[in-house]
Amino acid sequence: MKSVTCKQLCKTYHQGEVEVIGLDHVDLEINEGGFVCLSAPSGGGKTTLLNAIGGLDTPDSGKIWLAGERIDTLGKGELANMRLHRIGFVFQAYNLIPVLTARENIEFVMEVQGVPADEREKRSTAILREVGLEGLGDRRPAQMSGGQQQRVAVARAIVSKPALVLADEPTANLDSHTAEQLMELFVELNEHHGTTFVIATHDQRVMRYAKRVIHMLDGKVVDDERRDVA
Amino acid sequence: MNQFKMILRLAWRNLWRNHRRTLIMIAAIVIGAWSMIFMTALMRGMVDDMVADGISVLPGHVQIHHPDYRDDPTIANVIAPPSGELLEALGGAEVVAWATRVRVPAVISSERDTRGVTLVGIEPLRERDISFVAGDVVEGEFLTSPDDRGLVIGRKLVEKLETGLGKRVVVMSQDQENEIADRGFRIVGIFESKLAQYEEGFVFAGETVVQKLLGVGDQISEVAILGSDYRNVETLFRSIEAAAGDGVETLPWNEIDSYLGSMLAVMDGFVIVFIVVVFLALSFGLVNTLVMAVFERVREIGLMLALGMTPRSILGQIVTESVLLLIIGLVIGNVAAIATIEPLKDGIDVSIVGEGMEMMGASSVLYPALYLKDIVMANLIVIILGFFASLSPAWRASKYDPIRAITKV
Numbered sequence A: 001m002k003s004v005t006c007k008q009l010c011k012t013y014h015q016g017e018v019e020v021i022g023l024d025h026v027d028l029e030i031n032e033g034g035f036v037c038l039s040a041p042s043g044g045g046k047t048t049l050l051n052a053i054g055g056l057d058t059p060d061s062g063k064i065w066l067a068g069e070r071i072d073t074l075g076k077g078e079l080a081n082m083r084l085h086r087i088g089f090v091f092q093a094y095n096l097i098p099v100l101t102a103r104e105n106i107e108f109v110m111e112v113q114g115v116p117a118d119e120r121e122k123r124s125t126a127i128l129r130e131v132g133l134e135g136l137g138d139r140r141p142a143q144m145s146g147g148q149q150q151r152v153a154v155a156r157a158i159v160s161k162p163a164l165v166l167a168d169e170p171t172a173n174l175d176s177h178t179a180e181q182l183m184e185l186f187v188e189l190n191e192h193h194g195t196t197f198v199i200a201t202h203d204q205r206v207m208r209y210a211k212r213v214i215h216m217l218d219g220k221v222v223d224d225e226r227r228d229v230a
Numbered sequence B: 001m002n003q004f005k006m007i008l009r010l011a012w013r014n015l016w017r018n019h020r021r022t023l024i025m026i027a028a029i030v031i032g033a034w035s036m037i038f039m040t041a042l043m044r045g046m047v048d049d050m051v052a053d054g055i056s057v058l059p060g061h062v063q064i065h066h067p068d069y070r071d072d073p074t075i076a077n078v079i080a081p082p083s084g085e086l087l088e089a090l091g092g093a094e095v096v097a098w099a100t101r102v103r104v105p106a107v108i109s110s111e112r113d114t115r116g117v118t119l120v121g122i123e124p125l126r127e128r129d130i131s132f133v134a135g136d137v138v139e140g141e142f143l144t145s146p147d148d149r150g151l152v153i154g155r156k157l158v159e160k161l162e163t164g165l166g167k168r169v170v171v172m173s174q175d176q177e178n179e180i181a182d183r184g185f186r187i188v189g190i191f192e193s194k195l196a197q198y199e200e201g202f203v204f205a206g207e208t209v210v211q212k213l214l215g216v217g218d219q220i221s222e223v224a225i226l227g228s229d230y231r232n233v234e235t236l237f238r239s240i241e242a243a244a245g246d247g248v249e250t251l252p253w254n255e256i257d258s259y260l261g262s263m264l265a266v267m268d269g270f271v272i273v274f275i276v277v278v279f280l281a282l283s284f285g286l287v288n289t290l291v292m293a294v295f296e297r298v299r300e301i302g303l304m305l306a307l308g309m310t311p312r313s314i315l316g317q318i319v320t321e322s323v324l325l326l327i328i329g330l331v332i333g334n335v336a337a338i339a340t341i342e343p344l345k346d347g348i349d350v351s352i353v354g355e356g357m358e359m360m361g362a363s364s365v366l367y368p369a370l371y372l373k374d375i376v377m378a379n380l381i382v383i384i385l386g387f388f389a390s391l392s393p394a395w396r397a398s399k400y401d402p403i404r405a406i407t408k409v
Ligand SMILES: Nc1ncnc2c1ncn2[C@@H]1O[C@H](COP(=O)(O)OP(=O)(O)O)[C@@H](O)[C@H]1O
Pocket: A013, A014, A015, A020, A021, A022, A040, A041, A042, A043, A044, A045, A046, A047, A048, A049
């Protein structure tokens, strides 16, 4: 089955008099278990596409299906529920709630989902170790470096084991070693749980892990490159 | 509601994010709550005092008269003493005390001067439980029985008449045939009252003696009945009215003394107005604080919405934060108010500013009266209105578009 299907997605932003193209007739199919990079220079439409797929933004026209279910016609409440239960997000702009500790941020989605406390604790402890933040669970975002914060955000996105992870430039603030650690984690989840990954990036370190790289420019898909991963 | 714990946690932590703002807001609520309760207690104390004085001097809680007595309070309008069903009702559980009186306009003369007064013939033992006179006799003795031939008069009147304890005076009135009836009395007791008009205007004699003087047999002007709470005379009034029947007029105190009655109603209204005004001032600060708080947190609110938290939970967070703020402020404010009122229970001397208050019928010592009802009302008003005031900023926050909020700079 397809994890993500987009047909003729268009999105135009209006900035005063000026019209800016966000998405320009994007057709896209991503298989379940896919590991896809969206590659484009800044302003190419990566974030806009991820927001549309994630049910955060409605396109001007076109249709979107997630796991066979049409989502561009869903109401706000249904979209929120879908995001909560089916998608893990790493946002480009802003990721952590300042008054919560690293562990609480990681557990946030699970807590809203209603996962029992002991189960949450077990999973957050494991994921803290996997992203290399063991012992930092009680720190608040302001007490962590940019890279550490980014890892907390990634941990939150994957800890609830969503079917689809949408990550917007997840390695932006990370050194090579940590970036590679994260990618290994993604790959492992992808291979063992069949989690589908769509990662917006222009980071070569990330693209090396991708089974497929979709190149975008000015809101258009310009190239779809399938790879045998190293 | 499995998110409740998290909502509470977020609300609590967000509350302490801006210590200064939160503490200022709490201080405002504390001062507001304190002033509401303190002022209410003072006003209640003042009114209670006035009403209690008024009731003890004159009406009792319920009175029975001849239907024409209030228009023409003379010996022409008398009624038979309580008997039968009424007497039974007066023995009822709601009745704390009752007494009959004969009350007529009269003239009192000493060898020096003459004054117009109200002559009240009383049953001394029963009257003792209802009105002030017995307790306020400061010189000499109170009357001992309805046959007592003595007269009890006020200090001011003694001075006006230039007479004194043990001296004789003449009291003159009209009997039922409109003939002059007069009689000499020896002054056996002198009373003082908080209210000058009572000290000057009332003289008390034995009921039987007055009845004989006026030739009315055993008839009386009024029956005065005291219940347990002047604010709550309705039941007492109804049962007495039913027992007394149609031939007489039965009235609760607030209709007999409409000045006191309306004063009480005005004060009750004033208490609520005062509480609401203080609250309005508070709510400006509260709403402003919340609007600021929400504005500072646009991005994280957007993040929570983007991750799938419901708008209702966002609304819940902001409202919870506001209610927490209110609860903290109210608890401290209540404690402060009670702590300041308790030591003042023995009275606050306001005689410096109190000259005018005596004229209104209040005394120059204020006794703050703390009623649970008032405390509960002040707190409920603040919490409930505070809840509604916080709905608007909370509502706005919950309506944010997640993507726009999260990318806000
Ligand atoms: N909210 C917005 N208002 C106006 N223009 C926007 C908005 N969001 C994105 N854009 C424009 O849409 C285009 C695509 O942006 P985006 O999807 O963020 O690209 P990327 O994530 O690849 O850098 C850019 O030209 C950007 O300026």
